[in-house]
Amino acid sequence: MIVESLTDSFSFARELRLLSKSDFSQVFDQPTRVGNRAFTVLFRSNLQNHPRLGLAIAKKQVRLAVDRNRIKRLIRECFRQQQHQLPNIDLVFMVRRDINQLDNAKIQSAIQHIWKQVAKKCAR
Template sequence: MNQGFSREKRLLNAYQFKAVFDSPDFRLSGRCVLLLARFNQLKHHRLGLVIGKKNIKLSVERNRVKRQIREHFRTQELNFLGVDVVIIARKGLADLSNSELQHELTTLWKRLLKQCNAKSKASLAAPVGNQNA
């Protein structure tokens, strides 16, 4: 299995980000992170990061946070098929240690997986139309 973080697993342009921002299926808030997610029509998941200078001043810290999030997302990939995820940094994210950040992300992934499963089961159980016609 490919363990890399290829281009197909990333949100690459403004249109892809805008689709998630405009109509997220899921909106999860953590202590220092906001996670928006939306089902896509693909057989794989994609990740987009919004880590701005406003919330994390030093580029070294921004890069560390991005690396940690990408690595966590990459190792969780089997749990998220067909979902676009955008993670938005909030103030205080740079103050978290790597282990605290991993814990925060693990909590968010579990909540997202639970909500994705519930929503996909609900959509499968919903009637498509009048079956008697």
């Protein structure tokens, strides 16, 4: 049986997630911030050899659980596809209230815009 490493697969393994309070705290302490109409993203370099994703989708911003879950699915899927182009950073996605007015295609394009902003800031 051959086991693929994280760098070879496009899965969204547990190692690619921010799970603990301390993981999130490290990002919230001294973040670099990017954003657009739909999202605010905080990120910070990590000591891992891969990027990690955290989601902070507030009930205050997106009332219905079905909408929060849809947004999380879209973010995870875009991250899964983009993970090999991202530097070694921890990202925390937060939503803005305007996201309720956007359909899936517009949310995906907003996420793509975030990836470009992150790449630009990391290149500095």
